[in-house]
Amino acid sequence: SSKRGVLVGHVIRVAGETIVAQLTQPLAKGDGIVIEGDRAAGEEIGGRIYDIAQGKISMDRPTSGDVALRLQRGVVPRDADFSGRKLFLTHSPIHSKKWERRQSTPERETHTDVSVNVNATVGSPLLLRVQTATISFDLQSNSNLELARKHPADRELFEKQLSRLGGTPFKLTQLTVSIVGSPMVPLSVLGELRAKMVAELEQRVDFQLAHDVTGSEIAARMIANTKNSAAENQALENPQLHVLCRSLEQIQPLIELGVTSIYAEFHDIRQYPDAINIARQSGVEILLVPLRIQKPGEMGLLKSLYKRQANGWLVRNLATLNFESVHPFVRVGDFSLNITNPISAKWYLDRGLDRITASYDLNRDQLLDLVDQLPVERLEVVMHQHMPMFHMEHCVFCTVLSPGTNKSNCGRPCDRHKVHLRDRVGTEHFLDADIGCRNTLYNGRPQSGAEAVRSLVQKGVRHFRVELLPTASTEEMRQIVPLYQQLLCGELEGGDVWRTLRADNRIGVTRGTMEQKRNPLAIL
Numbered sequence: 001s002s003k004r005g006v007l008v009g010h011v012i013r014v015a016g017e018t019i020v021a022q023l024t025q026p027l028a029k030g031d032g033i034v035i036e037g038d039r040a041a042g043e044e045i046g047g048r049i050y051d052i053a054q055g056k057i058s059m060d061r062p063t064s065g066d067v068a069l070r071l072q073r074g075v076v077p078r079d080a081d082f083s084g085r086k087l088f089l090t091h092s093p094i095h096s097k098k099w100e101r102r103q104s105t106p107e108r109e110t111h112t113d114v115s116v117n118v119n120a121t122v123g124s125p126l127l128l129r130v131q132t133a134t135i136s137f138d139l140q141s142n143s144n145l146e147l148a149r150k151h152p153a154d155r156e157l158f159e160k161q162l163s164r165l166g167g168t169p170f171k172l173t174q175l176t177v178s179i180v181g182s183p184m185v186p187l188s189v190l191g192e193l194r195a196k197m198v199a200e201l202e203q204r205v206d207f208q209l210a211h212d213v214t215g216s217e218i219a220a221r222m223i224a225n226t227k228n229s230a231a232e233n234q235a236l237e238n239p240q241l242h243v244l245c246r247s248l249e250q251i252q253p254l255i256e257l258g259v260t261s262i263y264a265e266f267h268d269i270r271q272y273p274d275a276i277n278i279a280r281q282s283g284v285e286i287l288l289v290p291l292r293i294q295k296p297g298e299m300g301l302l303k304s305l306y307k308r309q310a311n312g313w314l315v316r317n318l319a320t321l322n323f324e325s326v327h328p329f330v331r332v333g334d335f336s337l338n339i340t341n342p343i344s345a346k347w348y349l350d351r352g353l354d355r356i357t358a359s360y361d362l363n364r365d366q367l368l369d370l371v372d373q374l375p376v377e378r379l380e381v382v383m384h385q386h387m388p389m390f391h392m393e394h395c396v397f398c399t400v401l402s403p404g405t406n407k408s409n410c411g412r413p414c415d416r417h418k419v420h421l422r423d424r425v426g427t428e429h430f431l432d433a434d435i436g437c438r439n440t441l442y443n444g445r446p447q448s449g450a451e452a453v454r455s456l457v458q459k460g461v462r463h464f465r466v467e468l469l470p471t472a473s474t475e476e477m478r479q480i481v482p483l484y485q486q487l488l489c490g491e492l493e494g495g496d497v498w499r500t501l502r503a504d505n506r507i508g509v510t511r512g513t514m515e516q517k518r519n520p521l522a523i524l
Helices: 095-104 154-164 186-209 215-226 231-235 248-256 269-281 299-306 318-326 342-349 364-371 396-401 451-459 474-488 494-500
Strands: 006-015 017-024 032-035 043-046 051-053 064-068 086-091 112-121 124-129 138-144 170-178 241-245 263-264 283-287 311-317 330-332 356-358 379-385 390-391 421-423 428-433 439-442 462-467
Touching: 043 356, 086 154, 086 299, 112 186, 124 186, 138 186, 154 170, 154 186, 170 186, 241 248, 241 474, 248 263, 248 269, 248 474, 263 269, 269 283, 269 299, 283 330, 311 318, 342 356, 379 451, 379 474, 396 428, 439 494, 451 474, 451 494, 462 474, 474 494
Parallel strands: 112 170, 241 263, 241 462, 263 283, 283 311, 311 330, 330 356, 356 379, 379 462
Antiparallel strands: 006 017, 006 086, 017 064, 032 043, 032 086, 051 064, 112 124, 124 138, 390 439, 421 428, 428 439
């Protein structure tokens, strides 16, 4: 608990909400820092750097020497005296991204070999004995294992779940399994034990780097990384745009616009193979979007989607998450998982999601607060969409446009007709049918979080999503997508984007206090 991070300098003085510091290592916008203090007395403060400069707060590039740092408003107490206190770096988005990419390659420099002995016995807790070259410890589940009714645990299950250590400096190299009876081992139990195992290893092994790489070499590499070419840094720091499309005809125009990551949500499951082929031929990543609500007896739809062999899925419910736990590929959790705080975020990340999307219940203020408490490289933010207002099993297409009574005899009018529902003020809201014949009503007016993008990028967020309606034409996409591409590259301001698109300037379903103030006389 006394570990604060990497020592990067000390505080000279505090002027208002600006911290003047002498640095021994470079810092940059978005870095997390902490000023030493008595934790028990609440004297230790920290947060992400909003601005950094020598003198005037206006520079974007990392600096060293005497610098002025500014954190989130209200973090630094008024009249605080931190003179002479040490300054620690707690998180660096730049270095995290580089090390994450380096670890994901087969040529990564080092890892710690881990061996696990599993004992699964009906009526007893699940036991794990974890060993490395230098340490050994035991873990067990909180409850006893029950007798399996359908799918008893086997070696393949333990190997799949316990070997998922990507993004950590550990590698499962040896696994021994002892199974007595036919126990049922829930994936949630294995996920919790895997998370506890990693946490214990990180605390006790200390990454085993000291045996292979000295501390001075690590520091030298970190300093050298900050001096890489501008082109390399720009490539690592550029946020990635993901676009969710809802018709096959939208795939090719998006590829021509330079989109490299596409989510496909079609109401006709037969169109997915064509979409995947187009994406693969262009070297574009494509993820499929299953049902919003998964009911018992509908697992055949998930199995059918899995056979398409896309790059991954957008996960919208726990049934899909459990299915994917047995079928590994890229998983992105959607807003419907209701991730609103660090506890729920950790719960889902521990179960194998590669990225998560914050709940739409969060406004801009709450989203920015949540970002400070999450691994930002695993967060995805929807910055343009037509808000789904409600989702229903009642099919308007079948009821109004077909003499049939259900999906077996309706004749699929949803394939031929576009339906809008007009509200009392004349706004037309688009109605869409999914592969389960359920209807979603989308708000006719787009919603844009463009003005929050700069703050999110400064905090280290690198994944942003734009969601299109099936009615979005090629001309509309040629307007929407380049605007957000320029926004992410810093070539446009957020206000210019949402005003051009005539979108609501909002994140989530409610406004936060950081929303731009509206002029009450504007109506005149």
